[in-house]
Amino acid sequence: MADPMLPEPYRIARVRRETHDTFTLELLPINSARAMSFAPGQFNMLYVFGTGESAISISGATTDERLVHTIRAVGTVTRALQRLKRGDVIGVRGPFGTSWPMQEAIGRDVVIVTGGIGLAPLRPVIYQVLAQRAQYGKFVLLYGARTPRDLLYARELEKWRGQFDCGVEITLDTADNDWRGNVGFVTALIPSAQFNPTNTVAMICGPEVMMRFTAQELRKRGMRDEQIYLSLERNMKCAVGFCGHCQYGPHFICKDGPVFRYDRIASLLGKQEL
Amino acid sequence: MSVPTDQPAIIERQHFQRLIDALIRKGYRVIGPVVRDGAIVYDELAALDDLPQGWTDEQDGGVYRLKRRADDALFGYAVGPHSWKKFLHPPHLRLWQARRNADGAEFTAETEPPPRFAFIGVRSCELHAIAIQDKVFLQGSYVDPTYQARREQAFIVAVNCGQAGGTCFCVSMNTGPQATFGFDLALTEVIEGDRHYFVAEAGTDRGAELLRELSARQAGDEERRQAAQTVARTAQQMGRTMDTHDIKALLYRNHEHPRWDDVANRCLTCANCTMVCPTCFCTTVEDTTNLTGEHAERWRRWDSCFTLDFSYIHGGSVRVSTKARYRQWMTHKLASWIDQFGTSGCVGCGRCITWCPVGIDITEEVRAIRESEAEQ
Numbered sequence: 044m045a046d047p048m049l050p051e052p053y054r055i056a057r058v059r060r061e062t063h064d065t066f067t068l069e070l071l072p073i074n075s076a077r078a079m080s081f082a083p084g085q086f087n088m089l090y091v092f093g094t095g096e097s098a099i100s101i102s103g104a105t106t107d108e109r110l111v112h113t114i115r116a117v118g119t120v121t122r123a124l125q126r127l128k129r130g131d132v133i134g135v136r137g138p139f140g141t142s143w144p145m146q147e148a149i150g151r152d153v154v155i156v157t158g159g160i161g162l163a164p165l166r167p168v169i170y171q172v173l174a175q176r177a178q179y180g181k182f183v184l185l186y187g188a189r190t191p192r193d194l195l196y197a198r199e200l201e202k203w204r205g206q207f208d209c210g211v212e213i214t215l216d217t218a219d220n221d222w223r224g225n226v227g228f229v230t231a232l233i234p235s236a237q238f239n240p241t242n243t244v245a246m247i248c249g250p251e252v253m254m255r256f257t258a259q260e261l262r263k264r265g266m267r268d269e270q271i272y273l274s275l276e277r278n279m280k281c282a283v284g285f286c287g288h289c290q291y292g293p294h295f296i297c298k299d300g301p302v303f304r305y306d307r308i309a310s311l312l313g314k315q316e317l
Numbered sequence: 318m319s320v321p322t323d324q325p326a327i328i329e330r331q332h333f334q335r336l337i338d339a340l341i342r343k344g345y346r347v348i349g350p351v352v353r354d355g356a357i358v359y360d361e362l363a364a365l366d367d368l369p370q371g372w373t374d375e376q377d378g379g380v381y382r383l384k385r386r387a388d389d390a391l392f393g394y395a396v397g398p399h400s401w402k403k404f405l406h407p408p409h410l411r412l413w414q415a416r417r418n419a420d421g422a423e424f425t426a427e428t429e430p431p432p433r434f435a436f437i438g439v440r441s442c443e444l445h446a447i448a449i450q451d452k453v454f455l456q457g458s459y460v461d462p463t464y465q466a467r468r469e470q471a472f473i474v475a476v477n478c479g480q481a482g483g484t485c486f487c488v489s490m491n492t493g494p495q496a497t498f499g500f501d502l503a504l505t506e507v508i509e510g511d512r513h514y515f516v517a518e519a520g521t522d523r524g525a526e527l528l529r530e531l532s533a534r535q536a537g538d539e540e541r542r543q544a545a546q547t548v549a550r551t552a553q554q555m556g557r558t559m560d561t562h563d564i565k566a567l568l569y570r571n572h573e574h575p576r577w578d579d580v581a582n583r584c585l586t587c588a589n590c591t592m593v594c595p596t597c598f599c600t601t602v603e604d605t606t607n608l609t610g611e612h613a614e615r616w617r618r619w620d621s622c623f624t625l626d627f628s629y630i631h632g633g634s635v636r637v638s639t640k641a642r643y644r645q646w647m648t649h650k651l652a653s654w655i656d657q658f659g660t661s662g663c664v665g666c667g668r669c670i671t672w673c674p675v676g677i678d679i680t681e682e683v684r685a686i687r688e689s690e691a692e693q
Contacts, residue, residue, distance in 0.1 A: 046413075046426050046462055047459050048412050048413065048615075048617075049412075049413050049424055049426050050413075050415075050424050051424070052420065052421055052422045052423065052424065054421060073420050073421060090604075092415065092417065092422055092606070092610075092613055093604060093605070093606030093610060093613040094604060095602075095604040096602070096604070115631075117631035117632075118631050121631075131421070132420070132421025132422045133422075134415070134422065134424060276630060277628070277630060277635065278627065278628055278629050278630050278635075280600065280601050280602050280620075281600070281602075283458075283459040284453075284457055284458070284459060285453070285454065285459070285461055285598065285600065286599060286600045286601065286602075286620070287598060287599030287600070287620070287622065288599065288601070288620075288627060288628070290622075290645070290649065290653070292653055293652075293653040293656035293657055295657070298457070298458055298459075314572060315641070316635060316636045316637060316638060316640075316641030316644075317572075317635070317641075317645075
């Protein structure tokens with residue numbers, strides 16, 4: 044087996060500014076013809092020369108020629124990534140971790156509930172559902188952002204919303220005068236969302252407290268814990284279960300997650316300083 | 318590896334040097350106990366005189382002291398602050414180097430051949446600790462190449478304990494004091510009257526081969542009886558005990574318990590317990606560049622769940638309080654480790670008790686939580 048700690052060099056083919064603090068890198072491998080294959084929900088460790096690594100979910104389509112990562116600049120490494128330009132080279136290790144339940148979702152309604160940057164790890168799911176639309180039942184995307192300027196993938200959201208077979212609802216914590224849509228927590232959109240709770244797979248990604256309340260709302264709609272999946276985040280240094288940093292109770296988020304079925308972690312969510 | 322049928326053999330004390338010589342001759346770097354800075358630590362051995370002959374250790378919570386023995390025992394102590402993980406899972410290790418080039422960057426893995434170690438004086442609890450780290454680094458979905466290369470080559474000479482330390486509780490953890498697996502050779506040191514010898518048992522073919530090279534004679538019944546008695550006596554001397562019954566559920570259901578606040582008032586979050594623990598495996602990485610920025614390196618070093626940085630994600634650390642960090646360490650060691658690796662993470666060596674500057678005692682902390690439930 045290749046050394047899982049050794050990065051592969053990838054060249055930045057394109058930088059896309061998404062919001063004031065969020066950007067997308069499209070990467071092409073230098074030493075191979077094709078970018079790595081991955082499953083929706085998996086992540087990579089992105090390395091900036093001499094600065095360090097950060098764990099970032101893959102946010103492109105599984106069919107993309109390019110490896111796509113959407114990143115929010117919040118720390119040393121992600122800010123260094125933000126300063127890079129087309130043509131620059133970064134190191135990539137991965138893909139790591141578990142993936143969204145695409146197989147289980149076939150033949151069922153798919154409900155995605157996300158908050159903030161949490162939309163990025165679910166975009167590969169959205170692409171796959173839309174590309175193979177007939178395979179799935181109803182498709183619902185509920186997305187919450189802080190303010191209008193924090194809306195991620197705004198043009199794509201508009202496009203998806205315009206499709207007759209997608210139920211896309213967006214809500215903001217704080218709106219301005221131009222906003223005509225929903226205001227409030229994303230959980231408030233769940234009671235009226237159009238899906239069949241007994242035949243649905245739900246995928247959640249956002250802040251932990253948001254995911255906890257989302258799962259509770261979905262259960263109120265009659266969904267079982269086994270139909271709900273969510274993606275967790277912790278400090279990661281190695282991504283292969285050796286460094287110990289990402290432990291969450293008995294789980295290593297890097298290899299047992301980041302995507303977990305809700306029933307497997309429900310008793311841990313909300314525990315203080317776990 | 319087939320289990321050899323060879324009978325236990327005798328290595329006389331005056332011939333012990335031959336064992337070291339034979340291992341050196343086979344190309345091993347021989348590592349064993351030496352006295353340094355007032356403690357018995359593990360380092361390279363060249364000669365018999367390097368061993369802590371006539372020394373023992375006195376241990377209690379926050380207490381470690383070397384003392385002279387009445388005899389000339391070579392292994393008459395329990396365990397010191399070092400464990401063998403220092404060699405198999407190095408405290409500081411370069412993972413790779415990177416260089417800027419015309420293509421942008423090039424990454425080069427480490428190519429230095431791994432050292433071939435022979436460990437002399439491995440305790441039973443330490444054999445268990447190595448087996449536990451094997452599960453972490455070799456038996457999961459990924460393999461740590463550094464650990465694998467060092468581990469596969471290591472020659473292990475276990476030494477059964479002739480006395481227990483004041484903080485030992487291997488009997489509670491079912492990890493000692495008799496070495497039962499994971500060794501090439503296992504020795505029991507016997508000092509009886511004017512006789513001083515080792516009863517040697519081979520655990521592998523290469524161990525048996527080494528015994529043949531030393532022309533060790535077969536052990537007699539009396540010698541074997543003396544050796545068995547030595548270990549049995551040690552088992553009676555444990556300085557500590559821990560009731561491990563249902564311990565996973567005990568700690569899981571006591572995530573909130575006043576005892577965590579109590580221990581947090583004493584714990585300095587110094588990380589000593591994690592550094593001396595023979596199973597703690599956590600690491601962090603350091604990325605460096607040279608002054609021109611053309612050359613970068615990534616180093617791995619031991620880390621501890623007691624540091625604030627350990628659980629940092631954007632916005633802050635997950636485990637801010639001392640209480641949460643101590644709870645993570647102890648709950649991981651004794652409970653979640655079982656879910657992760659099918660074994661406890663504690664081998665009862667007592668190092669975390671001895672080397673805690675304020676003498677926090679993991680056996681006492683478990684007892685306090687357990688007894689609080691009994692009172693309810």
